[in-house]
Amino acid sequence: MILGIKDLTLRFGGLTAVNHVSFTIEQGSIKSLIGPNGAGKTSLFNCITGFYRAQEGEALFRGDSVMRLKPHRITEMGMARTFQNLRLFKNLTVMENVMSGMHCRTSAGLAGAVLRPPAQRAEEKRIRDVAEECMDFVGILDAKNRIAKNLSYGDQRRVELARALATKPQLLLLDEPGAGLNYDEKVQLIELIRRIRDEKGITVFLIEHDMGLVMEVSEKIFVLDYGTKIAEGTAREVQNNPKVIEAYLGKEEEAAV
Amino acid sequence: MSDKQINLQIAATQVTAIQKKIQSVIDKLFDLLENKKIRYSIYAVSMAALFYLPQKTSMYVTEIMTNVWFHVVVCLGLNIIVGFAGLLSLGYAAFFAVGAYTSGIMILRYGISFWLTLPVSVLMAVIAGLAIGVPTLRLRSDYLAIVTLGFGEMVRLAARNMAITGRATGLVGIDRPAFFGITMNKIAHFYYAFLIMAVLATIISSRLQNSRLGRAWRYIREDEDAAEAMGINTVAVRLYAFIIGSVFGAIAGSFMAIKMTAISPDSFTFTQSVMILLAVVLGGMGKIPGVILGAFITVVFPEISRGIGQYRMLIFGVVLMVLMIYRPQGLWPEREL
Ligand SMILES: Nc1ncnc2c1ncn2[C@@H]1O[C@H](COP(=O)(O)OP(=O)(O)OP(=O)(O)O)[C@@H](O)[C@H]1O
Numbered sequence: 382m383i384l385g386i387k388d389l390t391l392r393f394g395g396l397t398a399v400n401h402v403s404f405t406i407e408q409g410s411i412k413s414l415i416g417p418n419g420a421g422k423t424s425l426f427n428c429i430t431g432f433y434r435a436q437e438g439e440a441l442f443r444g445d446s447v448m449r450l451k452p453h454r455i456t457e458m459g460m461a462r463t464f465q466n467l468r469l470f471k472n473l474t475v476m477e478n479v480m481s482g483m484h485c486r487t488s489a490g491l492a493g494a495v496l497r498p499p500a501q502r503a504e505e506k507r508i509r510d511v512a513e514e515c516m517d518f519v520g521i522l523d524a525k526n527r528i529a530k531n532l533s534y535g536d537q538r539r540v541e542l543a544r545a546l547a548t549k550p551q552l553l554l555l556d557e558p559g560a561g562l563n564y565d566e567k568v569q570l571i572e573l574i575r576r577i578r579d580e581k582g583i584t585v586f587l588i589e590h591d592m593g594l595v596m597e598v599s600e601k602i603f604v605l606d607y608g609t610k611i612a613e614g615t616a617r618e619v620q621n622n623p624k625v626i627e628a629y630l631g632k633e634e635e636a637a638v
Numbered sequence: 639m640s641d642k643q644i645n646l647q648i649a650a651t652q653v654t655a656i657q658k659k660i661q662s663v664i665d666k667l668f669d670l671l672e673n674k675k676i677r678y679s680i681y682a683v684s685m686a687a688l689f690y691l692p693q694k695t696s697m698y699v700t701e702i703m704t705n706v707w708f709h710v711v712v713c714l715g716l717n718i719i720v721g722f723a724g725l726l727s728l729g730y731a732a733f734f735a736v737g738a739y740t741s742g743i744m745i746l747r748y749g750i751s752f753w754l755t756l757p758v759s760v761l762m763a764v765i766a767g768l769a770i771g772v773p774t775l776r777l778r779s780d781y782l783a784i785v786t787l788g789f790g791e792m793v794r795l796a797a798r799n800m801a802i803t804g805r806a807t808g809l810v811g812i813d814r815p816a817f818f819g820i821t822m823n824k825i826a827h828f829y830y831a832f833l834i835m836a837v838l839a840t841i842i843s844s845r846l847q848n849s850r851l852g853r854a855w856r857y858i859r860e861d862e863d864a865a866e867a868m869g870i871n872t873v874a875v876r877l878y879a880f881i882i883g884s885v886f887g888a889i890a891g892s893f894m895a896i897k898m899t900a901i902s903p904d905s906f907t908f909t910q911s912v913m914i915l916l917a918v919v920l921g922g923m924g925k926i927p928g929v930i931l932g933a934f935i936t937v938v939f940p941e942i943s944r945g946i947g948q949y950r951m952l953i954f955g956v957v958l959m960v961l962m963i964y965r966p967q968g969l970w971p972e973r974e975l
C-alpha cells in the first residue's frame with residue numbers, strides 16, 4: 382500500500398465536497414477515480430496533495446501522514462501531480478518548465494548561485510540531464526527551447542507530465558490527463574501512462590471522464606458521487622453497479638430537462 | 639475601399655515589415671553576443687572606458703554618472719523583488735533608508751568605522767526584508783503593493799520621529815572614511831566606489847538569474863501554486879527575494895550616507911520608490927541590461943532636459959505613458975523564440 386486514505390472529509394462551509402472517503406492504492410497499480418461533475422474528485426486530490434486542509438480523516442503516504450504538510454513537502458516525499466486546467470509556467474521554455482521538477486531533488490542556494498563552485502555546476506548539469514531524459518520519455522525533447530504557451534495543447538499536456546516526472550515521484554496523481562485531447566493523443570496517453578508504470582515503476586492514480594480511457598488503462602476504479610464513495614472494483618464490476626449507473630444516468634436526465 | 643483606406647493599409651504593412659527587419663537585426667546582434675570572445679571584449683572595452691571617464695570629463699558629468707551607478711545598484715536590487723520574483727513593491731526606498739541610517743548612526747553617534755558598519759547594515763537589511771516579507775507571505779500583487787507602500791512610509795515616519803535618527807533634520811556631518819589611507823572626499827572616489835558596486839550587483843544578479851534560485855523566482859512569478867506543486871518552498875523563495883533585494887538597497891544606502899554626509903527622512907520618500915520602480919519597468923522587468931538602461935535614463939533624462947524648464951517632468955511622464963502602452967515589456971529588446 383503506497384497511499385491509504387481513511388475517513389477523509391472536506392467541507393466548504395455547508396457543502397461537503399468529500400464525505401468520509403476511505404480507500405487504498407497498492408504499490409505499482411494504476412487506479413482511476415471517476416464520478417459526475419462536481420462529485421469532489423479534484424477536491425480529494427487537493428486534500429491528498431496538501432492544497433486543501435481536510436477537516437477530518439487521515440492520509441498516509443508510504444506510512445507517513447501527509448495531512449498537515451505543505452504541498453512542496455508532499456512532492457518532496459515522492460507524490461507528484463498534474464492539474465485539471467493546465468498550470469504550466471507559460472512564458473518559460475519547455476526546458477525550464479521541466480527543470481522545475483528537479484528543484485526538490487537539488488540543493489544549491491544563494492552561495493552556490495553567486496560563487497558557482499564545482500558542486501553547483503555539476504548539480505546544474507544533473508538537473509538538465511534529468512529534464513532532458515523526462516522530455517525524451519514523453520516525446521517533447523524537440524520542443525525543449527520553445528516557450529511553453531506556443532506549443533499545441535496536446536504537447537503542453539506532455540510538458541506537464543514531464544515536469545511531474547522530473548520530481549522523481551513514487552506516486553503520480555493525474556487530474557483528467559485526457560481532457561481536451563483528440564483520439565490519437567488519447568491512444569498515446571494510454572501508452573504513456575502504461576510506460577510510466579511499467580518502465581519507471583511509478584504508481585498512477587488518475588481522475589478521468591473518458592470511460593474508454595479509464596476502462597482501458599486502469600486496474601481498479603473507484604467512484605465518487607456527491608463527495609461519497611459509491612463503488613470500487615474492476616472496470617466490469619463498476620460498470621454493472623446499479624448505484625454507478627444511477628449516478629451517471631440520473632445526472633444525464635437532470636441535464637436533459 | 640477608398641484611397642485613404644488603401645494608403646493606410648500600405649502604411650500598416652510597411653510598419654510591420656520594418657518591425658520584422660528590426661527584430662531580425664536584434665536577433666543577429668544577440669547571435670553575435672552569444673560568442674563569448676565578442677561579449678567579453680565588449681565588457682572589457684566598456685569597463686576600461688568607464689574607469690577612465692572621471693579623468694576626461696567635468697565634475698558635473700562624474701557626479702551624474704555616480705548617481706547613475708547608485709541607481710543601477712538599487713534598481714537591480716528592486717529588480718530581484720519585482721522583476722525576478724514578480725512581487726510588486728512600492729516601498730523600496732525604505733531598504734536604502736535602513737542602510738543609510740544604520741551606517742549614519744553608527745558613524746556619527748558611536749564613531750565606528752564605516753567599513754565595520756557595512757556588515758551591520760546587511761544584517762539590518764535582512765531583518766527589514768523579513769519584516770516586509772513575513773507578514774505579506776499570502777498576499778498577491780495588488781495587495782502586496784499597498785502593504786509595501788505602507789511599509790515605506792512607516793520607515794520614513796519612524797525616522798522622522800525618533801531621536802536616534804535625528805527626527806526631521808536627520809543626521810548631519812557623517813564622517814567620510816579612508817580607503818587604504820586615502821580619505822574618500824572627492825567625487826571621483828565615490829564614482830569608483832559606486833561603479834564597482836554596480837558591476838558587482840550586475841554580476842551577482844546575472845548569476846542569480848541563471849541559477850536554481852533564479853529559476854525558482856521565475857516559477858513563483860509565473861504560477862505560485864504550480865511552483866508549490868513542483869516541490870518548491872514558495873515561502874522561502876519569496877523571502878530570499880525580499881532579503882537579497884533589501885541587502886542591495888541597504889549597501890547602496892550605506893554608501894549614500896557617506897557620500898552625502900547628511901541624510902534626512904526626505905531622502906527616502908515614496909516618490910523615490912516610484913522612480914526606482916519606474917526605471918525597472920521602463921528598461922524591462924527581469925532583464926538586467928534593460929534595468930541598467932532604465933536607471934541610466936531616469937537619472938540622465940531630467941539632467942539633459944534641464945533647458946526645457948519645469949515642463950520636463952511632464953514630458954518625461956507623457957513619453958513614459960506612450961512607451962508603456964506600446965511597449966509594456968520595457969525598452970530592452972528580446973530575442974524571438
Ligand atoms: N475552493 C472551493 N471553495 C468552495 N467550494 C469549492 C471549492 N473547490 C471546489 N468546491 C466545490 O466542491 C464541489 C466539488 O468540486 P470538485 O472540483 O472537487 O469536483 P470534480 O469532481 O473535480 O468536478 P469536475 O469533474 O467538474 O472537475 C463542487 O460543488 C465545487 O463547487
Ligand SMILES: [Mg+2]
Nearest residue numbers: 422423424465
Ligand atoms: Mg475536477
